[in-house]
Every structure is written in structure tokens, then in C-alpha cells.
Amino acid sequence: MGRIDSAFKRLKSEGQQAFIPFLMAGDPNLEMTKELVLEAQRRGADIIELGIPYSTPLADGPTIQRAAKRSLKNKTNLTAIFSLVEELREETQIPILLMGYYNLIFSYGLENFVKEAERVGVDGVIIPDLPLGEDQELRAYSNNLDIVLLVATNTTDRRLKAAAQNSSGFIYAVSTPGVTGAREDLSLEIKKVIDKLREYTGTPIAVGFGISKPEHVKDVHSFADGAIVGSAIIKKIEENLALLPDSEEEFIAKVGELIGELSGRDKG
Structure with a gap:
């Protein structure tokens, strides 16, 4: 059983749901990303999603696009991200997923990507632009790398069943059509999709896109197995960049406070 499966099984036995923060690897730099991952775990995160920066991220809104640009300015690439995960594995066994676009993974080499990901301790991947049915080659190289698929409110029943x-x-349920980004109000239309998915599978389902407040997380936790928050955390990082490099501890604490509020079970 992998770390992701174990996390969801543990949470279910405790009557809880997963809190999954998204961080862009290399924003503001890889050293801070490492500290933010460890802080997120202390503040109640159960699984970590690390973004792979890309110059034209089709599914991402402006907040995460800016984070990707900051990361790319630091020359963050897959090799550096794999080294980051390898370092993190010396200090934590929290499940880690990489979220990125297929072109980057294809350019790295599918076999090399999977082999290196599994070697350093990556637990899963989310590839928004890799359609179901076109991922056989990636799957062929994988021994224990989870491949998380996305569904949305407009996904057909046939595709839901296939996913x-x-x-x-887990299954990544996109709460609302469009790109990532914090929203004032959270649409609960995705609940109908999750109800349908429950007829087909017992695989955990986590909801992302538009979740930005503690009350959003609570709402999602009332019908899904996990809540994913990205843009709200990235925005907090962006708002506190002026603290660096002189006040790294304060920077980590500011972002950590938000993560703790969102998780609802701060361990800090």
C-alpha cells in the first residue's frame, strides 16, 4: 500500500478528510519550498501537491501563473524538484504528488521521469492535459506511482466510469469549469458528480479549484474525501515575499498560519 492510500485509510478510520495544499516548487525558491512543505505538515496537511513550473499553464489562473514565472526565474526544473523531494524524504514521509503538464514530462522522457520519481519518493502525478486513454505508456513504466485523474461537472457518465x-x-474533482483561482463563493455542483462516482468506485475523491476559505474546506469535507487548496496559499506567499531574505522564519509562519486555518487542525 502506497503513502497516499495509507493516508486516506488512516483518515477514514479517524472520521476525518484529507487537507491537501498545493505549492509551486521553486516559489519563492526551492529552499523555502522545502520549509513550506514541512510547515504545512505541522499545520495539518495530509498530502502535498507540488507544482512543476511551466511557461504556458493552460489550467492555471493568474495567481499560479505568477508563481510559475517566479519559479522559472530561479531556473527550477524537474531535476531540481526530484532533488527537493529526495531531501524531504530525509525528514518526512508525507505523501507528495507532482502536478504538471505533459510536455515537460514527455521532454524529460517518460521512463526516466517515472524511474526518478519512484526513486526519490514521489507518490503520484497529476497531469491535467494528458487525456484518459492516452496515458498507457506512462502507466507501462510505473510500478507504484499513482496516476490521479481529473473529472469535472461536465464530464460524461462514460468518462466518469472510466476515470x-x-x-x-484518489480522483481529482474540479469544482467549477475554468482555471484555478480563489473564489468568494464555492459552487457545490461537483457534489452531483461525486455522488455518481461513488456508484462506480471506492477510490477517494478530493475536490480542488476555487477553495480558498476554511468554510469552503468544511463544505467540501461534508461530501468528499479531501479538499485541495492552491491559489489562496500561493497568494499568501506572494503577499509576504518582501520578508525575504531577511525574515525567513516570519515568512514561513505567515504562510503556515493560513494553512493551519484552512486545515482546521493546526499541529504547529
Whole structure:
């Protein structure tokens, strides 16, 4: 059993749901990303999503686009991200997923990507622009790397069933059509999709896109197995960049406070 499966099973036994923060690897730099991952775990995170920076991220809104640009200015690449995960594995066993676009992974080499990901301790991948049915080669190289598939409110029943049968680790349910980004109000239309998915699978389902407040997390936790928050955390990082490099501890604490509020079970 992998770390993602173990996390969801543990949480279910405790009557809880997963809190999954998204961080852009290399924003503001890889050293701070490492500290933010460890802080997120202390503040109640159960699983970590690390973004792979890309120059034209089609599914990402302006906040995460800016984070990707900051990361790319630091010359963050997959090799550096794999080294980061390898360092993190010396201090934590929290499940870690990489979220990125297929072109980067294809350019790195599918076999090399999977082999290195599994070697350093990456638990899963989310590839928004890799359609179900076109991922056989990636799957062929994987021994224990979870491939998390996305569904949305406009996904057909046929595709929902296929995603339910092929997604491992969990299923990523996109709460609202469009790109990532914090929203004032959270649409609960995705609940209907999750109800349908429950008919097909027992695989955990986590909801992302638009979740930005503690009350959003609570709402999602009332019908899903996990809540994913990205843009709200990235925005907090952006708002506190002026603290660096002189006040790194304060920077980590400011971001950590938000993560703790969102998780609802701060361990800091």
C-alpha cells in the first residue's frame, strides 16, 4: 500500500478528510519550498501537491501563473524538484504528488521521469492535459506511482466510469469549469458528480479549484474525501515575499498560519 492510500485509510478510520495544499516548487525558491512543505505538515496537511513550473499553464489562473514565472526565474526544473523531494524524504514521509503538464514530462522522457520519481519518493502525478486513454505508456513504466485523474461537472457518465476505474491514489474533482483561482463563493455542483462516482468506485475523491476559505474546506469535507487548496496559499506567499531574505522564519509562519486555518487542525 502506497503513502497516499495509507493516508486516506488512516483518515477514514479517524472520521476525518484529507487537507491537501498545493505549492509551486521553486516559489519563492526551492529552499523555502522545502520549509513550506514541512510547515504545512505541522499545520495539518495530509498530502502535498507540488507544482512543476511551466511557461504556458493552460489550467492555471493568474495567481499560479505568477508563481510559475517566479519559479522559472530561479531556473527550477524537474531535476531540481526530484532533488527537493529526495531531501524531504530525509525528514518526512508525507505523501507528495507532482502536478504538471505533459510536455515537460514527455521532454524529460517518460521512463526516466517515472524511474526518478519512484526513486526519490514521489507518490503520484497529476497531469491535467494528458487525456484518459492516452496515458498507457506512462502507466507501462510505473510500478507504484499513482496516476490521479481529473473529472469535472461536465464530464460524461462514460468518462466518469472510466476515470473511476483507472485513477489511483484518489480522483481529482474540479469544482467549477475554468482555471484555478480563489473564489468568494464555492459552487457545490461537483457534489452531483461525486455522488455518481461513488456508484462506480471506492477510490477517494478530493475536490480542488476555487477553495480558498476554511468554510469552503468544511463544505467540501461534508461530501468528499479531501479538499485541495492552491491559489489562496500561493497568494499568501506572494503577499509576504518582501520578508525575504531577511525574515525567513516570519515568512514561513505567515504562510503556515493560513494553512493551519484552512486545515482546521493546526499541529504547529
